[in-house]
Amino acid sequence: MNTKPLVSVITIFLNGEKFLREAIESVLAQTYDNWELLLVDDGSTDSSTAIARQYAERYPAKIRYYEHDNHQNLGKSISRNLGFRNARGDYIALLDADDVYLPEKLQHQVAILESQPDTAMVYGPTLYWFSWAGESQDAHRDYLGKLGVKPNTLFEPPELLTLFLKDGGIVPCICALLIRSKIIKEVGGFEETVSFLFEDQVFLAKICSRSRVFVDNGCWDKYRQHPESSSSVAIKTGEYHPLRQNPARFKFLTWLEKYLSEQGIEDARLKRVLQGDIWPYRHPHLFMLLKGTQYALKMMKQFVKPKVKRLLAIPVQRKYQLLQNNKQRYSEGMIDFGSLRRLTPISRWFGYNRGNPIDRYYIEHFLAGNANYIRGRVLEIGDDSYTRKYGGINVTIRDVLNISDSIPGTTIVGDLSCADHIPSETFDCMILTQTLHIIYNFREALQTIYRILKPGGVVLATFPGISQISIDQWSKYWCWGFTTLSAQKMFIEVFPEENVSVHAFGNVFATTAFLYGLSVQELQSNELDYRDPDYELLITVRAIK
Secondary structure, eight states: OOOSOOEEEEEEESSOTTTHHHHHHHHHTOSOOOEEEEEEESSOOSTHHHHHHHHHHHOTTTEEEEEOGGGOOOOHHHHHHHHHHHOOOSEEEEOOTTOEEOTTHHHHHHHHHHHOTTOOEEEOOOEEEOGGGOOGGGTTTOEEOOOOSOSSEEEOTTHHHHHHHHOGGGOOOGGGOEEEHHHHHHHTSSOTTOOSTTHHHHHHHHHHTTSOEEEOSOOOEEEEOOTTSHHHHHHHTTSOOTTSOOHHHHHHHHHHHHHHHHHTOOOHHHHHHHHHHHHHHHSHHHHHHHHHHHHHHHHIIIIIHHHHHHHHTSOHHHHHHHHHHHHHHHHTOOOOOGGGOOSSOSOSSTTTTTSSBHHHHHHHHHHHHTGGGOOEEEEEESOSHHHHHHHGGGEEEEEEEESOTTSTTOOEEOBTTBOTTSOSSOEEEEEEESOGGGOTTHHHHHHHHHHHEEEEEEEEEEEESSOOOOOSGGGGGOOOOOOHHHHHHHHTTTSOGGGEEEEEEOOHHHHHHHHHTOBGGGSOHHHHHOOOTTOOSEEEEEEEO
C-alpha cells in the first residue's frame, strides 16, 4: 500500500488532439508515483475524446475519463468542478491539455505542502514555452514568467490577492499550482458563472483571500504559447486586451467586491487597491476627463509657466522669433520626463535594493530556455545556483570555478585565461554568466572553455550590452563591452560557426529603466519581453563544441 499522499491531476480539454498526448505523458513521467489523472472532456468533436479514452483503458488504476451529460460543452469552470467532485486525492493539481509538467513537479511541491501543514497552496514561476514546435526562430523566445514577489516565502491572506490586483502579470498559471483538496471544498471550487476569461483569477482570489500560500522559486511546468489557445483567441477577437480596460476584467472586479463583502473579509489595503481598479470602469467619462486634466496640468507646469517667465524677461522683438522657432517642436508633442529628469540614477545597485535586477530577468529567461543543455557534469562561475535551478536531477556533478578558494562552494580555483590545470574534455555544460567582459585575455579564456568541454558540450554565456559599470569589487576588472556582432565573431574564432547562436534582450524602455536602477517589479511583463534589436541590454551566447 502506498503511504504517500495521493495527488489528483485534473486535465480538462476541448478539441485538444494536437497536444493532449504530450500533457498526459508528462504526468506519466512524474518521479512522484502516487497520483491519479482525471481527464475531463468538455464536449470535444475531434479525436481527443478517443485519445483520452485510450489512456484510461490502458491505465485503469491511474487514469479516469469523464464527460458532461450528452457530451455537452459547458466551459472551463464547470469542467474543472466535475474533476474536483470525482477527485480522491489529498492534493489537487491542474494541467491544461496544451501544457506539460516537468518530471519533478509533483514530488517537489508535495514535499513543500507536507512540510507546511497550515499552507493551502504552493506555486512557482512557469516557463512560457515558445520553442515547443522546434522552429529555429522560437529557440530563444522561451522565458520564465515574472514571479513578482520574494520567492521561497509564505504569504498570509490576503496579501497575494492585493499584489495580483496591482500587477496582473504576476498571477500564477493554472499549471503551476498544487492545492489541498480540503481548501478547494471549503471555497467551493471554481465559480461556475465565470467560465471563460478570468475564471482562474476568481479561483485564486477565493484561495488567496482566506488561506496561506507558499511561493516557491522552482519552475516545474511549461505553458505552451500557440495561436489556438483560449487566451490568444480572446486577444485576437478583442474580448481581452492585457493592457487595457475590458468587460471581462470589470466582471471579475465586481464579482470580487461582492465576494469579499459576503465573506466578511476586511483588509484596508486590499479594499483600497480594489476600489482604485473599479473606479475607472464605473466612472469612465469622469476618468477620461480627469486623466486629460492631469496631463494638461503637467504640461502647463513643465512647459507653459517656464516659457511665460522667459518670454517676459526678453525684448519684445525677440518673442515672435522664439515662438516661431519652437512651433514645430510644440506641435510634435512635449515630453514629460518627471522623476527621470535627473543626472544621477535612482539606484546605483542595478535595482537590487528595489527588487530583482532587470538584467537578471533576462539571464534567467535565457537559461530557462536552454535548461535541456544543463546536464551531466556542469561548471558554473561564482556559485552553482543556476545549475541547481535549471539543471535539477539532470546534473550529475556540479563544479564551481572561482579565483580564490575562500569563496564557499568553490571546487576549482583558477583563471579561465590561464587554466592548464583543468583537464580537457571534462564538462558537458558550462554556465558563464556576466563573466567574459571582466577577463582581459578573453580570447585565451574562450580557448580554455572549448578545451575543457566534452565533444557536444555546451557553453551558455551572457554579458552586459548597454549597462552601467558595476560598483562592486568587479568594477576594477571590467575591461570590455560587446555587441551581438562582436560576440558572434569572437565565438566563431573558436567554435564552429553553425554551432554558435547569439541573441540580445532589451528595448528602449527596459534599457532606460535598467540604467536608472529600476527593478523588474516596477515594469510590466510586456515592457520587459518586447525585443528591439537596436537596444542590446543583455547579450546571450549558446555555443556547442
